[in-house]
Amino acid sequence: MIVSTRDSQTVAAAIAEETGDTLAETDYEQFPDGELLVEVPPIEGRAVVVGSTVSSEAHLELLLLQDAVREAGATAVVTVIPYMGYARQDEAFTEGQPVSARAVAQAISTGTDRVVAVNLHEAAVADFFDVPVDHVDAAGVLADPLPADLDSPVFLSPDEGAIGLAETVRDANGTGAVDYFEKERDYDSGAVTVTPSEIEVADRDVVVVDDIVATGSTMSEAIAILQDRDPNRVFVATVHPLFVGNARSKLANAGVAAVFGTDTIERAVSATSVAPVVAATL
Incomplete structure (x- = not known):
């Protein structure tokens, strides 16, 4: 049975469709003091709890559901x-x-036998869990919503550390060049300096790929540099479209033609699903 937190109903439904498992209807109650109570139906066999921890409350909800499915059988x-x-x-x-x-990984580990995590920001985070972890790379699904008529595409990552994501999307797309921006962060001031790549982008479509877009500041700065080099169109593809505050507006003002994200976080730009990759691991 698939059991979902409130923030992950879409991706949970997609996973249930892929696996053929029943999707549970979970009930929620909020007490006057703000405490949350969850209730799941009776369960036989394995329970798959699906939850993106997009907030501290979402973390708590995931822990409660893990305990609830044990109580449900x-x-x-x-x-x-x-x-x-x-x-x-x-x-x-x-x-x-x-x-x-x-701290978060250890808390989650107490209520589960196994974890399936999608594109952790750093692969080493998987080592913090006290249970087996399958760390799956779903970046390839980002090629699905890209336009079919990409012109001599270049797949760029905002820094060298994310170039593997750009390569994965390029490979799934079937053709294109790959490169990255050099990024330096001043941890005292928080300022980020982006050094442009030397790859030729004039009159070519560019897809900027990253695991997560949060505030959009670094991404929009990188795209502004690209615009000085006369690309044809610029697209943004991200596994986790967090989009805090006015992140989407920053990208639009930077001249992005379209933004594509997955359903790990439910946003208007969630144009493709990680469900096939997750289901294959389950």
Whole structure:
């Protein structure tokens, strides 16, 4: 049986369709003091709990559902995390601060037998869990919504660390060049300096690929540099379309022709699903 948090109903339904499992209808109650109560139907055999932890409340909801499916009779629990919040806090920045990704991973581990995580910000985050983890790369599905008439496409990642994502999307698309921007971050000021690539983009379609778009600031800065080189069209493809605040507006003002994301986080730009990749792992 597939059991979903409130924020991940679309991707959970898609996973259920791929696997043929029943999709549970979960009931929620909010007490006057703000506490959440969840209720799931009776379960026989394995339960697959699906939840993107897009907020601290979503983290708590996932933990409650893990416990609820055990109480409902599940003999095994698999937790699917389409998007893992706190994954970018994978180290303590100063003394006295937590390794938040580790704390969250250990909490999730207490209520599950196995984890399936989609495109963790850093692969090493998987090591923080105390149960087996399947870390799946769903970037290839981002090729599905791209226009079929891409003209001599270039697939760019915002930094060298994400070039593997760009290569995956290029390979799924079937053709194109791959390159990346060099990015330096000043951790004292928070300022990011993006150095343009030397690849020729004039009169070519460019697809900028990243695992997550949060505020859109770094991405829009990179695209502004691209626009000085006269590309044909610029597209953005991201596995996790978090889009905090006015991120979408920043990209539009930078001259992006279209933005494509997956359903790990449900947004208007969620144009494709990670469900086939997740289902194959389940």
